[in-house]
Amino acid sequence: MRQLAVSRHLTPASLASVLADPSPLLLRLLSAPLAVPRLDLLLALASFDGLLVAEAGGTLRTPLAEAALLCPFAHFTPGTRLDLDGALLAPLLLRLGRKEATRLLARGGGVLAADDVLLPLAPQDRSRSPLAVAAASRLVASGARGFRAGLARERALFGLLLCAPDKREGVRAFRERRAPRFDW
Helix, strand or coil: CEEEEECCCCCHHHHHHHHCCCCCEEEEECCCCCCCCHHHHHHHHHCCCCCEEEEECCEEECCHHHHHHCCCEEEECCCCEEECCCCCHHHHHHHHCHHHHHHHHHCCCCEEEHHHHCCECCCCCCCCCHHHHHHHHHHHHHCCCCHHHHHHHHHHHHHHHHCCHHHHHHHHHHHCCCCCCCCC
8 A cells, every 4th residue: 555644744746646646545644734735635635536544643633633534544553632623624524424523613623532533443353454344344333224325335435445455465365375464
């Protein structure tokens, strides 16, 4: 999986060149302030066509917390916190939903535990694809009502997983008659 370090060394040109390729991307959220304007970063991430996975630790402040909210999957060290003071509404709506985003904004922002709002990857069991496990957990937790709604969500997540590197490792392990190693 390709990686992009989001830090003060990231330039608008390098961000554009990396996001031009729609293959899966691991965003290593390192530090702020950024050389890339906040809105440019968020718009670029929101319009990215490939699979985005966030990776970070410690306390993430805006815009890195907002970038994490735009990623469908995340891998965080235990105790990672998101400081959402001054966060824009769009990433909050996408991740939290209208009711929770409104509640958070009404109390003037705040700090949330990353595990409460982001879908963590399960690093313990390397015999299963962490992305597939996280996608299945997300599907169950979403509480889709009705067969068609559940099927539509399952189809969307399945499409994301087809472009993930875990698929190649799973097929390769099956052909070689060995246990898969998901250690990206």
